[in-house]
Amino acid sequence: MTNPYLAEWTTEFNLPPFADLKDEDVKPAVEAALSEGRAAIKAIADNPEAPTFANTIEALEKADATLSKVLGAFYGMAGADTNDTRDALMREFSPMLSAYSSEITANAALFQRIETLWQERESLDLTDEQQRVLMLTRRSFVRSGAKLEGADKDRMAEIKSRLATLGTQFSQNLLGDEREWFMELSEDDLEGLPQFVVDAARSAGEEKGAKGPVVTLSRSLITPFLQFSPRRDLREKAFRAWAARGENGNANDNREIAREILELREERARLLGYENFAAYKLETEMAKTPEHVRDLLMRVWAPAKEAAERDAAILSKMMAEDGVNGDLAPWDWRYYSGKRRKAEHDLDEAELKPYLQLDRMIEAAFTCANRLFGLEFEPLDVTTYHPDARAWNVTRNGRHMAVFIGDYFARGSKRSGAWCTAMRSQQKLEGDIRPIVLNVCNFAKPPKGEAALLSYDDARTLFHEFGHALHQMLSDVTYDSISGTSVARDFVELPSQLYEHWLEVPEVLEEFATHAETGAPMPRDMLERLLAAQTYDQGFATVEYVSSALVDLEFHDGPAPKDPMKAQAEILAKIGMPKAITMRHATPHFAHIFSGDGYSSGYYSYMWSEVMDADAFEAFEETSPFDPAMAKRLEDNILSKGGSEDAEALYTAFRGRMPGVEALLKGRGLLAAE
Numbered sequence: 006m007t008n009p010y011l012a013e014w015t016t017e018f019n020l021p022p023f024a025d026l027k028d029e030d031v032k033p034a035v036e037a038a039l040s041e042g043r044a045a046i047k048a049i050a051d052n053p054e055a056p057t058f059a060n061t062i063e064a065l066e067k068a069d070a071t072l073s074k075v076l077g078a079f080y081g082m083a084g085a086d087t088n089d090t091r092d093a094l095m096r097e098f099s100p101m102l103s104a105y106s107s108e109i110t111a112n113a114a115l116f117q118r119i120e121t122l123w124q125e126r127e128s129l130d131l132t133d134e135q136q137r138v139l140m141l142t143r144r145s146f147v148r149s150g151a152k153l154e155g156a157d158k159d160r161m162a163e164i165k166s167r168l169a170t171l172g173t174q175f176s177q178n179l180l181g182d183e184r185e186w187f188m189e190l191s192e193d194d195l196e197g198l199p200q201f202v203v204d205a206a207r208s209a210g211e212e213k214g215a216k217g218p219v220v221t222l223s224r225s226l227i228t229p230f231l232q233f234s235p236r237r238d239l240r241e242k243a244f245r246a247w248a249a250r251g252e253n254g255n256a257n258d259n260r261e262i263a264r265e266i267l268e269l270r271e272e273r274a275r276l277l278g279y280e281n282f283a284a285y286k287l288e289t290e291m292a293k294t295p296e297h298v299r300d301l302l303m304r305v306w307a308p309a310k311e312a313a314e315r316d317a318a319i320l321s322k323m324m325a326e327d328g329v330n331g332d333l334a335p336w337d338w339r340y341y342s343g344k345r346r347k348a349e350h351d352l353d354e355a356e357l358k359p360y361l362q363l364d365r366m367i368e369a370a371f372t373c374a375n376r377l378f379g380l381e382f383e384p385l386d387v388t389t390y391h392p393d394a395r396a397w398n399v400t401r402n403g404r405h406m407a408v409f410i411g412d413y414f415a416r417g418s419k420r421s422g423a424w425c426t427a428m429r430s431q432q433k434l435e436g437d438i439r440p441i442v443l444n445v446c447n448f449a450k451p452p453k454g455e456a457a458l459l460s461y462d463d464a465r466t467l468f469h470e471f472g473h474a475l476h477q478m479l480s481d482v483t484y485d486s487i488s489g490t491s492v493a494r495d496f497v498e499l500p501s502q503l504y505e506h507w508l509e510v511p512e513v514l515e516e517f518a519t520h521a522e523t524g525a526p527m528p529r530d531m532l533e534r535l536l537a538a539q540t541y542d543q544g545f546a547t548v549e550y551v552s553s554a555l556v557d558l559e560f561h562d563g564p565a566p567k568d569p570m571k572a573q574a575e576i577l578a579k580i581g582m583p584k585a586i587t588m589r590h591a592t593p594h595f596a597h598i599f600s601g602d603g604y605s606s607g608y609y610s611y612m613w614s615e616v617m618d619a620d621a622f623e624a625f626e627e628t629s630p631f632d633p634a635m636a637k638r639l640e641d642n643i644l645s646k647g648g649s650e651d652a653e654a655l656y657t658a659f660r661g662r663m664p665g666v667e668a669l670l671k672g673r674g675l676l677a678a679e
């Protein structure tokens with residue numbers, strides 16, 4: 006019998022035949038797909054005919070069809086529902102797949118064909134989309150070092166491998182420091198903590214083998230402890246340990262690793278002909294240059310700092326009224342800010358929750374997509390990879406657009422967080438291929454027979470991931486490599502963050518936020534308090550984020566610092582970092598930028614996307630949240646386009662101009678109070 010991963014899928018919509026896919030079939034399928042890919046690459050490279058777009062670039066697009074099919078189904082499932090076998094398979098595949106992709110970019114004959122096409126591009130009569138795919142293909146080869154020769158090529162391989170080792174080491178050290186430290190609490194020390202923090206501290210204590218409850222350095226325990234504990238001495242002790250992760254002078258110290266990583270990154274960029282690592286990294290991003298990033302961050306910095314200073318004055322006064330002498334310190338901020346929130350907004354999670362039912366929030370996300378883009382969602386009666394994962398057939402005017410799978414409940418076999426992934430992407434090169442899109446979340450599963458209830462943050466996550474799903478489902482391009490969410494990192498969060506705004510449209514909450522038992526709509530004043538609370542304490546949040554993003558940028562823009570800790574202190578002094586706030590991620594535990602390359606000189610990306618989503622939603626607010634003409638502009642210029650054009654061109658086509666920061670400042674409540 007043919008391996009079910011490799012067989013032709015004759016299911017409805019060519020869905021993976023989940024019930025037939027067995028873990029023992031995965032490895033043989035991946036090996037077969039890799040051989041098939043290698044044979045296809047060899048055939049392209051050795052083709053005696055002169056290179057053409059079809060026999061080289063399109064052939065490359067098709068070379069991994071089987072590999073994508075197998076990996077799409079396997080990784081889609083394994084992320085949401087893993088087991089020891091699947092974990093072991095993923096560990097085994099990771100070096101196999103990275104060796105395969107290095108082999109392709111190091112294939113000199115193949116690169117020569119791409120380079121020839123690139124030199125001849127003006128005379129090839131290519132469509133705009135083809136020009137773009139050719140440029141992107143060549144660029145990824147060049148950036149991987151395809152043009153290097155001799156000693157430079159060897160040195161590049163050495164640097165890459167050393168960086169991979171250092172990145173892993175950085176993560177493991179951080180984990181080591183986080184695991185080792187804990188602070189025992191007596192029964193008296195629990196005073197003032199809400200029950201959920203007490204429970205978490207007790208179970209952490211059991212896990213650590215302590216005599217009683219403990220505070221650990223896990224963000225989900227230490228943050229509420231800092232927010233609720235009235236014991237200033239304990240807050241200080243816990244905060245200092247948290248801030249010192251990776252900087253304790255023990256075997257887990259990350260300072261020297263950070264220095265070496267920065268040095269190697271600079272060398273790598275120089276080998277490839279860039280002035281520094283930021284120039285190399287930002288070339289492929291929407292921001293393009295370090296100056297553009299710095300400009301954005303500094304524009305937000307000043308009003309954020311002012312707002313934080315206004316807040317600090319209020320919190321200091323509260324502290325003095327509490328009879329505490331001394332200046333407001335980083336271990337005081339969350340505590341007094343939490344007290345102030347309660348006094349000003351009086352928002353009780355427990356009171357809010359019955360109004361946010363999972364099924365009604367899914368309905369809300371679907372209804373908004375229907376009103377904006379005409380999409381319809383019909384439940385599909387199919388077996389997926391897990392009984393909790395539900396599937397829908399997505400259509401428009403009777404035309405099949407996508408299969409959407411929503412897998413919302415937490416379980417032990419699922420990794421943490423929330424994400425959107427495609428088991429198959431949209432493309433037209435090999436027929437009218439429509440996508441299979443997954444949204445995976447970790448919402449608490451209710452007892453049998455009860456409605457699943459969400460927090461407001463959960464509901465926002467649901468809308469966020471659904472925005473990514475729309476980017477996949479509305480995609481309308483020819484080539485797989487630029488389909489859907491295959492766009493610059495600082496552009497990819499635009500559709501998702503933008504979609505969150507529809508949850509905040511009062512008429513959406515009025516219709517879909519109904520009480521699980523009584524069916525009554527959310528009371529008007531609760532709705533208003535909920536929406537008003539969204540801008541609370543944004544001075545603090547923005548300051549801790551922007552300071553981290555600036556340090557990341559400065560580390561990579563220019564010669565690598567000899568002493569990163571000293572450089573960090575100088576950067577913070579220069580921007581006037583408020584004393585009562587610290588960086589969200591200081592260098593020795595800044596995993597985003599040191600555990601791997603993902604967000605190096607890219608931590609700014611979240612805010613870059615936010616500038617656009619705030620500005621883009623204003624376009625709707627200027628007319629109406631469901632303005633059909635504006636929705637069509639959004640689909641035609643952004644959601645259907647994938648990476649087929651430069652992000653700046655796409656945004657400008659939608660909005661008529663590039664965004665300023667005003668909408669973001671307004672959205673975060675950072676415009677100076679009148």
Ligand SMILES: [Zn+2]
Nearest residue numbers: 469473498501
């Ligand atoms: Zn996202």
